[in-house]
Amino acid sequence: MTEVAISLRSTLHALDPYGRGTSEVESLLSYFCRLAVSHSTSTLSLSRMIAERFQHEVEKNFDWHERHISGLRESALTWSSALSAMTSVPGLDELTFLPWKAVVSQNGLSMVSKGQFCPVCFAEDCWNGRGPYFRLAWESRAMTVCLRHSVRLIQYCPSCGKDNVRHAAAFVVPGWCTKCGEFLGRDADQLEAEAISPEELWQARQVGDLLVAQGRHGDVAQRSGFIDALIHIIGEMDGGMPSMFAARTGIAKSTLHHWLHEKGTPTLEMSLNIAARCGISLPKLLLGDLRDWEAPRRDQQLALLPSHDLKRRSSARALDWDQIERELQNFLELPTPISVLEAARRLDVEARQLYLRVNRTTRHLGERWKRHLAHSRQANLQTALPHLQSLGRELLAEGHALTRRDVAARIPPEVMSSVPRLFEVLRNVQERLIAEQADSRRDS
Template sequence: MPIRVLRSALNPLLPLGVGERDTESLHSYFFRLALSHCISAPELKRTVTEKMKWRIPGKYRWDECNLNGMGSAAERWSQGLSELTCIAHLDMLTLLPWRNVIAQKSLSSTSSRWCSVCFAQDRADGRTPYLRLAWDIGEVAVCPIHETWLTNVCPNCGRSNTRNSTSYVVPGWCCFCGEFLGNWAGAVSVSAAEIWKACQIGAMLAAQSRLSSTPTRDTFIKGLFNLVICLDDGKNAVFARRIGLNRSTVHYWLKEGGIPTIAAHLRIASQTGLSLPSLLTGKTAAAQSAPIPPTQLTTLFPGHRKRVSPRSLDVGQINDQLEAFILSGASLSVGEAARRLNVHPRQLYEFANRNARIMGQTWKRQQRSRGEENRKRAAGFIEAALLEIVAEGKGASLRELRRRIPKDVLGSVRDIFTLLEEVKVKLGTR
């Protein structure tokens, strides 16, 4: 029986790190494929689009087309390159396997980053340096293997993001000066929280090539329901406090078809004891209640603020203070009174409705009276200024008025043009 040999239109270049947390990104694979043909990245782009009969208008820019994500660009290019190279499953070099269970919002990094030690290790071990998929995920800030921060600046020329506007990209070398990017000798300690996040995402990337099927939203939501029931008796609000998010956010996931961002998934994993792959695939039966202290959220997500417990309000005291404000004759709005009492204006109408309404009506009367006084005062200034302008034979314009009238006078009146016309009619200068 004759052996059938597949002939590929492009070099059947093997991807690197598949099935590991150091999975190569599709961007890196594309750059290495271009180098294997001794052509530029734009030229390979034109070759692929012509052979696949795609229509891609305009100039191609790497920062405008996320090949590593989970959108249409990643799907199109992974399928097209697989067909032309005869290398199956190049979608494993993207985040496509998780597109049903991870929201695209804030998923990708805003700049190209790398671990200098990884590049140096690749070279020392005789491997081809390549770009890791994890480096292009926004929540990953460190290399968990070498416990170093990712960088986006060439140690030689100080340039950053040069690959986004360069035709020839050699992973591991600066696109601008050509210096090897693994020559960085600095060392800055990284936090355990950042290492934990990078390890979780690394485990997710390692697991995606072993998935028996693409995770679905239904399976994930069933697992999330199980978490809420097991850990917090089915109370969405309690579970939301556990992971440091709003109740409406959890409701959006469970009831309205939403899916969490990668940051939200990490919050859930950190407070339930689950690994990120288990959470995403709905395997939540092994969840434990708060394996790490809730304060860890502040460490993992510095912007996190624990919700303040509602305080009890003394309704009688609020009413007494409002009455004192009213009797003093002070010019106060309901909003300003609420600020002074450290409550929300809505609470004043809820607990002291009568006094709040009296204060609001008094404020409106005072504002109307003050407005009328300011208008009369401004009309007097405008009248005097118009008489001077006419006497000088000049045109009565707003510019001339501003030169002769104090700013605080004109600024205290609304619709100054209407007032100007009224004064002109009075003086007969129209």
């Protein structure tokens, strides 16, 4: 079967995605790059063509590769649906993590920005007579090793040593370095041996199983099923007491309450933590499938968890808001005003909390800081004006305009560094000097 299946009804070539239904499923990012190669065009040109087709405005500095189009945010839905429409290939959302959007927080899937990959997978792709491609599993930060080859995923070119070489370029051929053009694939014995921890292998296996499950179940993961399963697990392991379960898993009680009683969902990292501590696979936890699950008699999975996860969560610092109010009042008496952000830094609290808990005093502090900034800017302007007027008269006499370059060359930087809206100031000074010259000519 050829890679390109011709379809008279499709705008773009109807490429067949690689690895569908397996842990080796291709990412939508990879599919997009292969489409660009298939049409002998740049990824930038293709991205703009897709945007125009769906009437999306694209900025001049648009960088398609900075969008996490294989994740589970709106960009993944937009791109997968657009590519399905233009290639006539249905279900391209299976090349993203979108099937899990109901049970994983939208901001809870950490994606790798610089494009990691397994060199042995690329080499194996060529051995098997197909073009190299990027696996969806590689896009998640939870995946740090290739489970198939037991090697660490890398982000640099084995030939030139530069990083971010996988796809961040206008022209991308999957499997070849975007900086030096060399093949990124290598045999396993050509790579430097690195120790891989059991928890890394376990996490890689869970992410791989997740992708297999989404190929089988589609988008059947529902928040209600996950929450019901979580409630059952809490009941079996901690007598139905969320606070004890929170302590067991290192999750904040407020976070757990948000999941159970509001509309929150965990991050992928949190779900991996729960799965490890409760003796259940990640896909079964997210799908709410508790068939054959029994509460572990002890934390059998603790050996799989990073050591820092085993530390007990430190209790939140109790804030004395009356004392904080008094400190803010003291800040209001300082000879030199400070900003709300600086006050928050000195008090070791979040600025937003100041507005929530001591709103009136915080707003007074903010207004005082704004007045101070305005006064300082005006004072700086008054200091600089005589210098600008003198320079402007010299330049106009020579037949030149007052420009920022002349200002930088002839006026000390300490005088000009704090002048606000310098271009506007220069224009106003020049206009006044020209008007002054015109009045002088009329008078003479």
